[in-house]
Amino acid sequence: MALPPPPPKNAPSTPASNGSSSPSYSEKKKTEIITIPEKFYGMALKMKAEPEKKKEVTPAPVPTPKQPPQVMGPLPKRRVWPYVVLVGVLILLVGGGFVYFNRTLLFPPPAPVAPPTPEAPVIAAPTTPANLAAVSASGTMAVTLNWVDTSGDETGYRVERREGLQGTFIPLTNLGINSTTFLDVTVVPDRTYTYRVIATGPGGESSPSNGATAQTGAAAQVATPTLPPGGLDSDSDGLTDVEEAVYGTDSHNPDTDGDGFLDGNEVFHLYNPAATAPVRLMDSGIVKQVQASSGWRLLVPKDWVATLTPPDGATATIRTNSGETFTIKLENNASGLSLRDWYDAQNKDSAPNPPREITTKGVLTGLLGGDRLTTYFAWDGKIFVIHYELGTRDFINYRTSYEMILNSLELKGAPILTGATNDALVGPGDFIQTTSTMVPGEATTTAVTTSSQQTP
Structure with missing residues (x-):
């Protein structure tokens, strides 16, 4: 422990400031002298001197030289473009989605423009006949x-x-x-x-x-025809109203299929009057073929009933749906007479009218008898005879059907030209000519072949 230094020698005393005879504390302190034994005094000085000696002897530590501030290099730059691209992509995605889902609001479709109403083409009326x-x-x-x-x-x-x-x-x-x-x-x-x-x-x-x-002229006195009048033909197309039902045609339209040919004309030439294209009757399903083992065959409407007795067709009966019938018979011509000679020999006393020679569409030559209801063909030593039996009817309802049957007739071995046709035939009435039937209140006319009504 360090002791305070001894007071200086010859230090003047300071009188009391208040003139009192009692010394102050400081005076007492100054005047109080402590005597330290010599053996201890030197020790105290020694102890005081050693730290100071150490201070003098111990060299001051060399201060560490200050390092100059280190110059820091520039920090490496970070690439910015990926962030820019990312932000751009996000903007595009968000903005594109917004635009897509709100496209009808942002870009409303233009109001539809009504197309101009086309003007109907003006079709001129036909020129005057x-x-x-x-x-x-x-x-x-x-x-x-x-x-x-x-x-x-x-x-x-x-x-x-x-x-x-x-x-x-x-x-x-x-x-x-x-x-x-x-x-x-x-x-x-x-x-x-x-x-x-x-x-x-x-x-x-x-x-x-x-x-x-x-x-028109005055009424002429004419002989009563031996042939009954034809049935009612309301549209004058060559088919009676009864026949119109058989072939599926319109009794008030002379050209049911609109192909330019009268319905009766088409049936006469073996074509379907209810088909616009030139369809054969045989292919239409409205007729059927009747044939005999003896070698003849022909077409009849599909609903008619044909009976062959015997089966070889020596005799046959074809029944219509209205009571009229057609009969077929094979007559012998053992002497080999010509058709006309054979006919004259059979009818020299009974036929008031002479027969008329006809040639069918299949180029078969025959004779239409004086009654105009029986037709004869010479065939292989025989005479093929077909007769139209009216029964109780007063009209010939199936005149054109009869002519169709004759045109479809085929006789095996008959002397004809294969594939040949009789182009001179015009239409209904070429074989059997009848007068038109008039019904009170009905206007019935007979149309003649026009420039368009040629052979189909």
């Missing part, structure tokens, strides 16, 4: 009309008639496309009739043709 002429046929109670077809787009013609030179025209009949001729058999004797023709088409009707006048 020209040069209409009316002629009262000599020796008959009929008027023949002829005119010139000047239109290329008509669908038909309407024939109108009035009695006398004044008054209203009344429709008489409708004809098919390209018609140029009409035969009016509904006239009465000693009358004047005026006719006109109007073409019809998609564009409407043409103007009426020029008027044509005809004067």
